[in-house]
Amino acid sequence: MYSAQSTCWSLIRGAADGRDQDREDFALRYGPVARAYFEARWQDSARRSETEDALQEVFIECFRAEGVLARVGTTEIQSFRAFFFGVVQNVARRVEADAGRQRAAVAGSEIDLDRADEDSPSLSEVFDRSWAHALLKEALQLQRAAAGSKGERALKRLEILRLRFEEGLPIREIAASWGADPALIHREYLAARRDFRDALTAVVRSHRSGTEADIEAELRQLRSLLA
Numbered sequence: 001m002y003s004a005q006s007t008c009w010s011l012i013r014g015a016a017d018g019r020d021q022d023r024e025d026f027a028l029r030y031g032p033v034a035r036a037y038f039e040a041r042w043q044d045s046a047r048r049s050e051t052e053d054a055l056q057e058v059f060i061e062c063f064r065a066e067g068v069l070a071r072v073g074t075t076e077i078q079s080f081r082a083f084f085f086g087v088v089q090n091v092a093r094r095v096e097a098d099a100g101r102q103r104a105a106v107a108g109s110e111i112d113l114d115r116a117d118e119d120s121p122s123l124s125e126v127f128d129r130s131w132a133h134a135l136l137k138e139a140l141q142l143q144r145a146a147a148g149s150k151g152e153r154a155l156k157r158l159e160i161l162r163l164r165f166e167e168g169l170p171i172r173e174i175a176a177s178w179g180a181d182p183a184l185i186h187r188e189y190l191a192a193r194r195d196f197r198d199a200l201t202a203v204v205r206s207h208r209s210g211t212e213a214d215i216e217a218e219l220r221q222l223r224s225l226l227a
Contacts, residue, residue: 008203008207009072009080009206011025011026012069012072012080013069015062015063015069016067016072018063026069027059029134031058031059032130033134034055034058034088034091035051036127036130037085037088037126038050038051038088038092039051040122041092047095053095054092054095057095058088068087078208079207079208079209079210080207080208081208085124085127088127128221128225132226136226139196139203140196142202143158143195143196157188157191157195158192158195160188160189160192161193161196164189171185201215204218204219204222
């Protein structure tokens with residue numbers, strides 16, 4: 001059964017241990033986050049063409065023996081988002097430093113890293129927004145798995161949520177197309193939103209430790225990034 005816990009720490013442990021499926025799932029889940037950061041950091045640079053190589057470097061750092069994922073299991077990590085952001089930043093710096101050394105060797109001059117400001121708020125926001133979308137997808141997967149085990153009514157709630165947000169249909173139109181009472185559909189819609197919040201909270205908990213206030217703060221940040 002799909003669970004929030006399996007989407008983070010269990011997945012990380014499996015990837016660190018060399019399980020192919022876990023490594024593939026890790027790359028699918030977190031690769032787009034790293035890619036978005038590299039593309040934003042190098043959007044006006046010739047290094048944009050190195051995005052794919054940088055992405056592979058991230059996975060090498062994560063999956064190699066005694067690599068960063070292996071260290072996650074032996075280190076107190078409060079937030080995997082912050083940890084992964086550090087990995088991606090370090091790879092970007094290395095790519096930029098290597099490029100600077102190559103230019104210096106050709107020109108016979110001092111190294112000019114010519115890199116983006118590593119503390120740029122805009123780059124951090126790009127990473128955080130991409131991370132928020134990754135967690136949103138996880139929450140939807142978790143909600144879908146839970147709905148499948150609860151039966152037809154839960155699946156209908158999920159469909160109402162999809163029609164409302166993906167298709168942009170008003171509740172009254174959904175009710176009319178289903179031949180249902182709009183008040184009933186509205187109640188089911190509110191229930192579906194509560195189910196989604198529960199799923200998103202579970203996913204956030206699986207990615208970071210902390211107090212209830214920490215979790216609520218993370219949820220507020222996610223909502224602001226997805227708005």
